[in-house]
Amino acid sequence: MAKRFNIRMAGVGGQGVVTGSHILSTAVINAGGESTIVPFYGSEKRMAPVESYVRVSDEPIYEIGEITFPHIIIIFHPQVITHGKSYTMPFYFGLKEDGVCLINNDGPMKLHKDQARELEERRARMFYLPATKLSLEVAGMDLATNMALMGAIGCITGLTTIDALAQAVKDRFLGKGFVVSGGTAALDSVVERKFKKKQELIDKNVAVIKAGWDFAEKNGWDEVSKAAKKAEVAAAAKA
């Protein structure tokens, strides 16, 4: 594992951008890693731009604030790109070379030719995941879009495991002391009403995480993380 991943997530209000980042971050911490999150949004409302930043490391993390130069970008809604619903324009601003771009869309998007060229120049690896579709298919609602994306990014990067993500979901909905904003609390109660029991809620979320993970695996998106892991194992064997 590289020493540091800086992840910028952009989406719109109500999609669980902050919740998604919280679950990824918790999964990393549960596995003994270090992680911090910084949420960023204006007035909290549906469909308004939201960004959240997750830092992941195997060493203590000192620095604070937004991430300007991410290794990984996750776009929760195609409107972030098509409508510019984002605090960061263009959506890939500051993406480091050989970075990862995971976008929630049913198939590749037609990007402006300048944007496509700039992404190519920095050798960005583009992944299009039908996250909302997966959420609807598996959970019967679109509110688990964030879970599909977290599953896929876990598979692409090898940062975490399905089990660790599942445990983080449990911590999030059953744990004590997690402070959510008013809007998120309201959405939580909507989600809870949809699923009769919290256990069912957790199971469905975990199923969507797994669907996202499997989709990525099936399409061979984990090649890079697998290669990195192999190299790590080889290096360890040599040493």
Place this chain on the structure above:
Amino acid sequence: MSESLEAEVKTNPQGDPITSMEPEQKTNPQGDPITSVAAPKTDVKQDPHAEAKKQRIVTPEYMFFEAPRTKEFITGSESAKEAVRRSNVDLSIAYPITPQSETMQLIGVLYGEGYVKEYYRGEEEYGVMSAIAGASRAGVRCFTATAGPGTLRGLEPIASWPGHRLPALAMFTCRVVNAPLAIQPDNIEVSYLLNCGMVVFHAENQQDLFDFIMKGFIISEKNDVTLPVGVACDGFFVTHARGYVRMQEKGIKLPPREAWRGAVPVLDAENPPARLSRDAPVQKSNFMAYNIHAVWQQEVWAAVERSRKYINQYMGGLLTAENVEGADAILVASGSAVAQSREAIRLCAEKGLQVGLIKIRSLRPFPTAELRQLCAKAKLIVIPEFNYVAWLAKDVAAAIYGYSKAKIVAGPHVYGGMSMPVEMIVDEVTGGLTGKKSGNVPMSAIMGCDVDQAAVAHFMQNI
């Protein structure tokens, strides 16, 4: 609910025993069992101050160096609250302003619990800072906090505190002050505080905030100091974010302020307000008036100087230095810029560059002698700041002038609420070493050897 209460016979408001049984298990509409219960109504009045009354007084030495600590993951506002809880504070007054509001709200909770004896919301910051002056003069330990525009509104009374020799602790959760208005972090207000004659510390994180506040009270009240202490932190980055803070148990507190130890007598029926306001000569424009005022200012700044030994004693120095010896470059920073510098140093190490770090904790008094020694052999000094005006770079440059041949980069800077991308700092280090032109810092903000003297002159004119 305690066991004994449950065993009691329940009665309705008329005094009849209640015999009907409650349903076995209540559930909410989703079918989950409801486990929370209303607080039992009881006639036994619990003293809300009970815990506070049990606090034991310990010496500052025990509190700071010996008392066992446990680690908690809390916000900066909460760490300020916990510091005040253990600091035996008599009075706290403030007027709310983002991002200070949470802190003072939490101090209100402490007042409710009896840890702070008096507490009220002032009308605005001028009134607040004036009231703090009166309270401190009356001999009690005072805590206040403000931010950005509040700091500037309260600045006239704040600037008069040192001259009146008023021990107090003011926390500044720095934010934007200039128009266009913003509530985001930017520590330009510190530059206004530096020349008031007060002691000023700058906290990097939640732990610093906790420690600096408690130690600030003790340093502030030393007889040969008798000055207010300002503890600045960068708003939101520290106040609203969580970090690990190692804290002593809640059951101990610092000794109370002993006002008779101060350098000037407290105000009471026999001691009118400080002599300098009462004595006629000061009110007149004559040689005596000038002389009294001049002597008084000298004494204030001499007291700032005398605080050094206590900062060394309690805080372990005005600065900390890491890996400075033989480094390719040194980062000098205070507050949140230190946190960013730590990550920049890691990135530089990946490029094979060894970069040292000097973290300035005390801005007043300023660690001049320490910097001269540490920077004597430095080749490149980079000073990242969360403000436009480079107040730290100016102080560092002035301190080491003639003592170091280092090239000094006054930057990078962010302001108006931006986070500082650590990559900007790395750029200045690599650019400074290779002589490449910086994309972030104008040539005019680079001082020291091998620099265009015209550019330096331009910089000096513009800072």
